[in-house]
Amino acid sequence: MDPNTPWQSRDPLGEALHLLRMSGTLYCASEFTAPWGLGLPPLEDCLMFHVLTAGECWLEVSGHDPLLLRTGDLALVPHGQGHSLLSATDVAAVPLFDLPRECLSERYEIIRHGGGGAPVSLVCGAVRFDHPLARQLVRLLPSLLHVEAVNAEHADWLQGTLRFMRDEARAMRPGGETVVTRLADILVIQAIRAWIARDPAAQTGWLGALQDRQIGRAIGLIHRDPARDWSLVSLAEAAAMSRSAFAARFTALVGEPAMQYLTRWRMNLALGWLQEGEVAIAVLAERLGYQSEAAFSRAFKRCHGYSPGAVRRATG
Template sequence: MTGPHPTTLDALGEALHFLRMNGVFYCRSEFGAPFGLALPPLHDCMMFHVVTAGRCWLEVDGADPLALNTGDFVLLPRGEGHRLVSEPGADAPGLFDLPREVVSERYEVLRHGGDGPATALICGAVRFEHPAAHHLVAALPACIHIDASALPHLDWLHSSLRWMAAEAQTLRPGGETVITRLADIIVIQALREWIEQAPEARAGWLGALQDKQIGRALALMHRDPARAWTLATLASEAAMSRSAFAARFTQQVGMPAMQYLLRWRVHLALARLQARQEGLAEVAAGVGYQSEAAFSRAFKRVLGLSPGAVERPAAAR
């Protein structure tokens, strides 16, 4: 159901609200120094680690080792392969080469390493299923590190981490659900914190969302993709002339407004087709196409395949 058009602007908040996460994998890791763990790339996922006790190092190819201490949170938005080690350069066997205790389909416990100082982490991989995720991930750095000890104002992070650590330690009935929900909240909050603090978040798609006029146009397209938008109606909503709006939109977003709308509709339709809960005609109408043929042409132009060729993601299967 389409909500009312926004009268006050929070396009960025709405975009984050759209990001429905699907947890792919969660693991409680208990290490003893010396230790090492190599995680494979998961390029369609965001991977994160929360250090609940002790310390370790994060190694990503092409970057300096990153020290992680108790209470730290690190997010790899594009799911690059990486290593967690007790010291830089330590041997790191692959995740799937180590024995793991399978608690449920999506939750495991990993114990590995020697008799030295202990380190505990909550690790996870989440997938965003909304079209906004593609734009967001492209705008993010390769690694987001939040040093909780250096940011005393982040009370939400401290309390969430303590709660997550307690649940992971005992895993009472329902504990897996609590951990996964907390992980979702922490990932979204970490993204909000980065967006508020990072200068690079003022440019590109993220910057456009925070622009009063262009952000309004984006929010309207996001909320009501089926509306018969034109460049003129979008410019009117943004209280700009048609030419000024077209130029500023292209400059900030990196593509013309109508091209953005086309891609938004198609990626939104892709997510709905993958969910397999609606027929083709219903999906087409839901993103602004009265004709299945016109929808199929637009779909193929953007994605290079027909709507009928769409398969459900492996994780959903």
């Protein structure tokens, strides 16, 4: 059983959402006055978000038309793509790291910038997801997610959270940056949940498979107990299906055979643990159900293209 998954459910999609635990790379309360422009650089493996707590601004992301954000709106750029926030679409963007900032903690800062016109306030952030299941879910998100405050399913709750966030960002009482970052994390998860609920794309592929009663059960068992000596037969039995029907349905929904998915899941877990630098390779092999370190290392290299030792040396 995965020691990093203390909570389990009969709902595989619920487990994936539960594991959307974020580690914040950067959080920023921004206070701008028109005209102003802010250029965000690409940030690999990061999801970037913007919560507009007051005013209006434009968001420009390559491949999308300029998007007008209004008070209470939330925008996610899930794949770390560079983008711009602007008071108007004809304003030049100043690179983020060229602007002066007030650092309140290691990961929280305040930026003030602009020409003295109409004010705008935002809370922005760049976060990473540590668990392989969370990272797999985030990879499936579109390149831009927009939650409009006026159309949000739970508008009252959203607005209450935003007011709380805005007040904390302005007052900055002791511990205020912690409150703001936790509220931002909740809003990000809510945006992802809203996308899953409303977008037809979330009902197909891996996400659709998680929501399938039989295939979802098999995927959940793989996630919770990767070390078990799973076979196509045992997974089919757990899903209450024949071997042939299970194999065909799993591949059709997930896009790869069940045993290939099992191996890839094990190797993604192994990569995460190796990057944390705390577990010996032999221990990892045992934890993931391999009879020898050599067998584990071969499987790891086939999956990732490099050896577990190379990861250990790079993170050591």
